[in-house]
Each structure stands twice: as C-alpha cells, then as structure tokens.
Amino acid sequence: MAEDGSGSIIAEEGVIRLKKPLRLDSGGALEKLEIAYRTYGRLNAARSNAILICHALTLDQHVASVHPVTGKPGWWNMTVGPGLPIDPDRHFIICSNVVGGCMGTTGPCSANPKTGEPYGLSFPMITIADMVRAQAALLDQLGIETLLAVVGGSMGGMQVLQWAADYPERLYSAVCIAAAPRHSAQNIAFHEVGRQAIMADPDWRAGDYARQGVRPEKGLSVARMAAHITYLSEVALQRKFGRELQRDGLSWGFDADFQVESYLRHQGARFVERFDANSYLYITRAMDYFDLAAAKGGQLAEAFRPARDVRFCVLSFTSDWLYPTTESRSIVQALNAAGARVSFVEIESDKGHDAFLLDEPVMRAALAGFLDSAGKARGLA
Amino acid sequence: MSLAAAADDAPAAPGARLRPSRDIGRPGELRPDFSEILRLVRPGARVLDVGCGEGALLELLVAQKGCDGRGLEISAEGVAACLARGLAVVQGDADRDLLAYPSHAFDYAILSQTLQATVAPREVLIQLLRIADRAIVSFPNFGHWRMRLSLLARGRMPETAALPHEWWSTPNIHMCTLRDFTLLCRDLELRIESCAALTTGKPPRIIDPEKEIENWRAESALFLLSRRNGAKRTPEPDPDAEPQTGDLFS
Numbered sequence: 136m137a138e139d140g141s142g143s144i145i146a147e148e149g150v151i152r153l154k155k156p157l158r159l160d161s162g163g164a165l166e167k168l169e170i171a172y173r174t175y176g177r178l179n180a181a182r183s184n185a186i187l188i189c190h191a192l193t194l195d196q197h198v199a200s201v202h203p204v205t206g207k208p209g210w211w212n213m214t215v216g217p218g219l220p221i222d223p224d225r226h227f228i229i230c231s232n233v234v235g236g237c238m239g240t241t242g243p244c245s246a247n248p249k250t251g252e253p254y255g256l257s258f259p260m261i262t263i264a265d266m267v268r269a270q271a272a273l274l275d276q277l278g279i280e281t282l283l284a285v286v287g288g289s290m291g292g293m294q295v296l297q298w299a300a301d302y303p304e305r306l307y308s309a310v311c312i313a314a315a316p317r318h319s320a321q322n323i324a325f326h327e328v329g330r331q332a333i334m335a336d337p338d339w340r341a342g343d344y345a346r347q348g349v350r351p352e353k354g355l356s357v358a359r360m361a362a363h364i365t366y367l368s369e370v371a372l373q374r375k376f377g378r379e380l381q382r383d384g385l386s387w388g389f390d391a392d393f394q395v396e397s398y399l400r401h402q403g404a405r406f407v408e409r410f411d412a413n414s415y416l417y418i419t420r421a422m423d424y425f426d427l428a429a430a431k432g433g434q435l436a437e438a439f440r441p442a443r444d445v446r447f448c449v450l451s452f453t454s455d456w457l458y459p460t461t462e463s464r465s466i467v468q469a470l471n472a473a474g475a476r477v478s479f480v481e482i483e484s485d486k487g488h489d490a491f492l493l494d495e496p497v498m499r500a501a502l503a504g505f506l507d508s509a510g511k512a513r514g515l516a
Numbered sequence: 517m518s519l520a521a522a523a524d525d526a527p528a529a530p531g532a533r534l535r536p537s538r539d540i541g542r543p544g545e546l547r548p549d550f551s552e553i554l555r556l557v558r559p560g561a562r563v564l565d566v567g568c569g570e571g572a573l574l575e576l577l578v579a580q581k582g583c584d585g586r587g588l589e590i591s592a593e594g595v596a597a598c599l600a601r602g603l604a605v606v607q608g609d610a611d612r613d614l615l616a617y618p619s620h621a622f623d624y625a626i627l628s629q630t631l632q633a634t635v636a637p638r639e640v641l642i643q644l645l646r647i648a649d650r651a652i653v654s655f656p657n658f659g660h661w662r663m664r665l666s667l668l669a670r671g672r673m674p675e676t677a678a679l680p681h682e683w684w685s686t687p688n689i690h691m692c693t694l695r696d697f698t699l700l701c702r703d704l705e706l707r708i709e710s711c712a713a714l715t716t717g718k719p720p721r722i723i724d725p726e727k728e729i730e731n732w733r734a735e736s737a738l739f740l741l742s743r744r745n746g747a748k749r750t751p752e753p754d755p756d757a758e759p760q761t762g763d764l765f766s
Binding site: 477508 | 586592593595596597599600601602603604605606607608616617618621
C-alpha cells in the first residue's frame, strides 16, 4: 500500500483468488481464478463512490500509476487522477486485469493448477461476459455491492454494455466510450490478420511456446503493427510522419526507410515485451464473439431493457473508424428505445480511436459533468 | 422606421442549430417562451427538448416542474454543458435523429425557435407528434408587421435582432408566418390546443392564431399541439362484438 503526500490517496495493488469457480459462456468453468487489480482512493462509509474501470484489449489494471514492465505512466492518467473526472480524492477506483490477460490475472500463459504447466491452448475460450462475470465476483469479494459508475473505452466499453445487460441492479451509471454493441466484419477482419500473424510465427508452436521456452515475438509484433494502424486516423499518421525518411535518401532495400515504418516496428518491439501472444489470440476472439443483441433475437434494446434505471453516457470520436460514431449511435438508439436515461456526445477529434486515451477537453468536460452529477444525485459531496 | 429599433424587444435569437446561444437572455429574467412553456407543461411529465442548447429550459423543467427531461442538441459543447448540469442529452440533429426515438416515448416534445432552421420542418413536426403526445413549437413570425414593412420599404430580406443574419448565411432556411404554420397544422390534422404571441419584456399573450391581425402583431408564436384524436389512438372496432344499438336509442 502506498500513500502520497496528501495522505488521502491510497493506491493498492492486489491479486485475489476467486472462492468459487468462474462459469464460462463456452461451457465449463475456471477453477481457482486469480484476478490482479489496482485500486485508487478510498471507499466511503456509504460505499457509494466506487467506480470500476474496464480496460481495452492490450491495456491492464495500471490505469493511473507507473506500469511495472514499461515504466510508463498509467494509460489513463489524462482522465484518472486528482482534479480529473475520475478522482481518487472523491472516488474509489478499481481496475482489474481481464480474464485471459497476462498482467497477473489467470490467462493462457498462467499455470494450469491441475498440471502446473502453462495452459497454452488448453485455456478455455472466454467472452466479454466472462470478463464481466469475473469483475462482478471480484467486487463481491472486495465487499462492493454497487458501483457509482462503470467506465470503459474500446473493449472496456463493450464490458460496460455487458455490465448494463447482466448486472443493472449493481450500477448507478455507465460510461461507454469509443465502443460498439457488436464486432463488425471489419473489426473481425483486422483481428484475424493479427491472429494469423501470430500463428504463422514458427515460434508459436501451436500455442505451446511457453513450455518449449520460446516466444512468437515476430508474429505478435506484426499483429501489433497492423492493429496500431487501426487505432490512428489517416490524418494523424500523415501529420506525424508524412513521407519523412529515417535517414538521408532511400536505402533501395527493405529497411525501414520511412519514419512511419520505423515507428510501427518500434511499437511492435515494445509490445512483445509486455504482452503474451496467446492472450492476444484469446482476447481478440472474445471481442469478435461479442454481440450484445444476439441473445435477444437481434434486439439491442431488449438487452438494455433491465438497465432502464441506469444513467448512461456514450461518447464517440469523429475520426474513429475502428468503432465509428454509427456504432455508438446504435447503442444510444437502443437505450432510448429501452427508456434508459442516456446522454451522447460525438467528440470532434482527428486522432482516431486512440483519442479516448488522450487529452480531449470535450471528453474531459463531458465525463466530469456526467460523473459529478451522478455523484451528486447519489449524495456524494 | 429603423430595424435596429426592433432589437430591444425581440425574442431570443433563433437558429440554435448553428449558434448554440439559445440560453442567452437577460439575467434574472425568464425568457417569455420559457415562462409560457413552464405554464403549459404538466408537472412530472416526460419531456424531450429538441435543440436544448446548454439546457437552461430543461433545467427549469426538471427543477420547477419535476419533469423527466431529456434533450437533443446539435453541438458537442452544448451537450457537454448539459451533462455538467446533470441533464440527459443526446447529441444529434432534429432532421435526422428524431426518427430513432420510439413512438409515444414522451408527454411533450419541445422545439423552441428551431423549426425554421430545420431542413424538413413538416417532417420534423410529424416526428415530434409521433414521439410525444403533445408538441410545443415556437418560431419567429415572418408575417410580423416589421418584417413586412422592411421587405416593402427596403426590398431586402429583413434583418432584425431576432433574425440577425444575411440571407446567404442565415441558419433560418424555412421561415414561415403565423398563417403558414396554422395552415400546416390543419394540413397535418393537428389540434392547436393553445397559442401565445411572444415579445421579450412582455408577458406571453394568448391569441387566436386564425385571426389575421395576430399575424401582423405577433413577433414570435408558441403553439401547443396534439394529434386530432388526442393522446390516445381510437381503438380499432372489434369485428366480433355485437352491433352497438347504443344507449341513445334505448
């Protein structure tokens, strides 16, 4: 437990083993599931100020504190921190690594308790709903019954929607940023490219690389490079790199002549230092399988019907072509049809999908306004 | 006659679609259309404010009338301001996004000083009365004597404090007169439950919109509309039921 100078902010890090097996959508269950999480701030006496943050595909529980592997600041330190919309001085903030992840929560790189060896591909298929069920079980064990808000962007936003569908009674409000109610053909297509890159790496060894003492770094790196392009906009890439060269003149070969090539290679190389290839396969699959309306005969509004008392805030970005505004609008329309209290803003930004991680003043104002008023309505100071 | 003279007693500028400035008013003084809307809306009603700006009216409806208020607003800044006020507002466009709302979701749909800025006002009006049982619609009256005089004397499109734009830059692309609007209501078989003439600084004045003189006098008008058969649909006749002999004849 670490405490800062003001004495009010507690950042705690922990791993909890679930007491009960986690039931999975794919059938079966995960025994002795361990969940790695971080918290910031203090739960108030009324237990009414808890905010759960759901992380995106390749992110983790280190929302607002230095990452233990990369040494970089928390991934949402533009949004979470003292004086920011999600504020450890006022909120009790929880973020846990998703099931199937590789930052401490049980995933394909963890040891199977039955064999003592890494799961590899014997790890069961997981879904967004499984991730959410695990988070709910974590909150049970932490003694948190209800959330002031569940907040997430991208895959985190999908978890937010799943929370609303599965545990509406535990939510006071929900914030879904740059997400979609289901994966589109294009989303699935990009993920498939990434998975094929990993599986084409000879060091993948049919998923058994951990036991064989190798890592499919080339494949995972290419998967990251392809995915990284989808997180940016054309304008942002052009502005950042244009056709700028790494060195004077062309190499007349296949070295990274262009700065954008060098940048992507760098992103790929950094990524493999902190991420597991099988986790990438499992989590991208979970996203592809996500279709909130499917269980309700294609009627998204039906999925939200139990959540009509939850306050929703939906945000999208104009230049996000991975999860475009049309997806957020379909969420808003379904929430309206379900009679839920929904607010929606499309934020003007040319930074693509990545915008939700960056300093976007309109996003900050909208989030702060929404969460403050939810807090006030719930009796927070 | 100087048109500048009109500036002092004109209602708040329309065109909220392009200029989210609907909330500008004199401090401490309730805009006349707001006070009339507050008078008309039943306490506790479900209300959709289309073009809600920064949420001033919605906030009043929630605070003073206990309404369940929702908004639709075109500008991201307007929506963010509404969120800070604790209001539930969706960013969107009256022309496009009303279609997404379910039928009969609201008791009232409010369109204040925005109708003339929509691409398809007739369709918007139809949508308002699909979504809500009643619509409250206000708009600047192009039949007001100052407008007529200005056009007659200057031979140019009138510019007033209420309509301060050049013809080539105005967001108000579908101006109408009081008479035009009542004819559209008739065409759409809408019932005019009430109509008020609005002038800033003066209390709203209940008028008969059919009277020709009001089309000269009203600077701006506010209508309470409902479907001809009221909020409830006429039930389908039951084919299996016995023919009604009727109490009238017994």
